[in-house]
Amino acid sequence: MGFLVPGFLAGAALVGLPLYLHLLRRHTTTPRPFSSIMFFERRTQSSIRHRRFRYLLLLSLRLAVLLLIVLAFANPYFKRAAVAAAGDKQLLLIVDDSFSMRAGTRLTDAKREALSVLASRNESTRAQVAALGSRLQVLTEPVQDSAALRAAVDSIGPGDSRSSFAELARGVRSLAEGAHAPIELHFFSDMQKSSMPASFSELLLPPSVALVLHPVVERAQPNWAVESVRAPGRVWNASEARVQATIAGYQTPAATRAVSLFINGKEVASQNAEVPAGGRANVEFQSLDVPYGFSRCEVRIDGADTLPADDAYLFSVERSDPQPVLLVHEAGDTRSSVYFGSALGSTAESSFSFQSLTVDRAAGVSLARYAFIVLADVGSLTSQFENDLVRYVRGGGGVLIAAGTSTGHRSRIPVFEENVLAIHDYSRDGARFLAAGETDTSHPSLANSEHWAGAKFYYAVAVDPSASRVVAKLTDQTPLLLDKKIGEGHALLLASGLDGITNDLPVQPVFVPFVKQTALYLSGTTDRGGARTVDSDLELRTSKEQAVSVEIVDPAGRRPLSLEEAATAESYQLTSSGYYEVRLANGRRDLVAVNPDRRESDLEIVPGDDLALWRGNTGAEPKQSTAAVAQSEPAKPRSLWWYAMLLALLAGIAESVVASRYLAVQREEP
């Protein structure tokens, strides 16, 4: 107990004022002469005593008001920890249900130990159960009902998420803020090292939380896993498709593992991989002979370890005929179609057939059959064709616009719907040309074409980039490549031409991967097929305007989205491994393969020193009483000023009542 601002206690001298008014001042009453006091009796002194008592009550209330106000300003406090130590505690049981807990009997052991902790607790002690995956999932409120708590523990099943101890600490901090008693946190986990955050400070727990760790394994266990698979999401020529798989061994001796490729549950190829001790080996399958449509593929190894769930890596492949790509150009521009068509056809996994038309012939063509459209520096478009193009893009199509000299003469970029702000003809400047400056390599178009610095740009069109994503800029900060969402589709604007005149990009090595990635991006192939990791988000729609329903069927065959969510959800989190069948808002269907995060396959555990450091007590027993923890913690002062002000208010009200009654008596007197 103490005072945060003891200087205000000097204000207690104010109590002298009511003391003077009630006691000293009252005794200075001047005697009044009266004819005879024969009708006043000595027993009236009892009345005086009654009056004095009421005076004393009023005096006491006034003194209390003053003292409480002074006390409130002095801000008294007491040590919260000392009080908390004497109070009740609350158990918080958190069971790790991440993917690594599937290894052996880890999850079963963790749940059994959690149940034993529940059984040994005092019945009057409240407890709460939660599960830790990628986030902390609270399963019960703090209750004393043992049956409910046991049921909550029993309901915890193996998950596919990656656990994060930082997320655990964040969740516990949030729970501790709302708890009125100290928390004894019991954490049941395999203490996987990969779950530790980069910074130890992220594990910090509030002082009111005492951490008790329950590791279910004592040492790291060897584990082989298919770490990753590279395969095309769409193929049209099975003989040219390749599947590359990486086999990783964690704390494993050197071994030979049999690696098999399964397509739709049927093993189509098998190889042996020499996996070094604790290392990786790559395996490549030369063909991917899948039937038309989506195929469920997986690469599997003979793991023979405690975690068989990571011995297979799922991916999906769609086989289809090559999709046509239309390039529209001016009649006098034949170079653009040559450069772009050559680049598109040179990619081994290209599933596109190239077609070029002049502006005049393109009018009236049905655009829906094309994977994407390229406008190669067109100067003029018929309004009907432009409207068709806009409708095509809004419906989910993609268009690449090369703004060369012909487009630069227009005031507005077609389809992209941005005005031409300026035209930069660098060939007439002293520098003669500009190079590409900043590039956003996270954009799918530049995924494998980072080195744009060698290209020379002699001409560029400047547009307002505020409504677009700037993927690349020239060195003078003029936007070079811009991506803009239009409806469900994308429009990609290259602020220069494809004809090799306004720049030399078509003859640069970076051009072919740029065309390939752009083709995959605009045709939507990059978003399809392949494989994703658990807890990643799947984009369902790019526009909020369209209320087209999406459809998801999860690996268990359920439809996890409600009707409202299906009409409005923009993304969906893939929470379990397996194949998701998806119909997106743009009408495309997809098969998404989801695999657990392979960092969960590394079963190395956190060193004991780190765990001791996390517990905050390096030398003591893991299990310690809450009281002991509370005593060792720095006491947290808890202010009492609010209570003092509340009491002062109550005393003030009582003083008003007593004083008003006294004054009312005086007013009634004639």
Added chain:
Amino acid sequence: MQRFLDPAVLAEISSLDLIARTVVDGFVAGLHRSPDFGFSQEFAEYRAYSPGDDLRHVDWNVFARTERMYLKKYRGETNSLFTVVLDASNSMNYSSHKVAKIDYARYVAASLFYLAIRNQRDAAGLIVFDDEVRNYIRPSTRQGQVSRLLHGLEMAEPRAQTDFAKPISHFQEFLRRRGLVLVISDFYGPPEQIVRTIAPLRFHGNEVVLFHVLDPREIRPDLDKPAILVDLETREDIEVTPEYARDTYQARIAAHISGLRHSARSAGMDYHLLITDLPLDGALKEYLAIRQRRN
């Protein structure tokens, strides 16, 4: 003229003689408009002269016209012995406004003297007492009696305590002829004892009237906070609360007044309560009513 009966107005007049004349003149002026009260100078009847009658009362005008002698009779013609017994103890010095009780008693006594001697031709006397007889002026109708009585009143300054026994016994020594006795006092004491002490005055056929003079604040004290009250006679003090003064005291003083009135009337005496902030005509009316009754 009625305003001159207001004690607050009279307090502005320093001369007791002038006060008495003002009161009586105002009072008489008021009576002329009143049908209830006669006046002793008013004509009552004619009576045939018989030998031995005072020739001064013969109506010579009637004799001149009729050659018969008639006596002119007036009301209250009979001369009375009128004595005022004035309490001049310290308690009479109490006042809550301009007029103290002793002043009010002086005004009443002076007015009665003036009325009795100048208008009624009664023999008026005065006894001033506290715990003993301090002044005694024998009842008389002599020239200058009014001045003597008024001087006696002016000299009656309050002091000491009240004791009725001595003045009453002293008064009895001089009382040889029946008359009217007015006792003016605040009568602080047990009513039965007061009446028992005063009652012997009636033995000689005297008419005894008690004029009970009280200040309005003695009936309704105005305490707004606890106060220490000091008895003017005994100098004792006591602490009093407003509640007690408002409730218990007022009930007790009312019971005292009622008891005194009842005891006095039981003993054949008249009782009249005079409040010092009320006009003086009540006392004069009482006097005339008694005198009329006696005639």
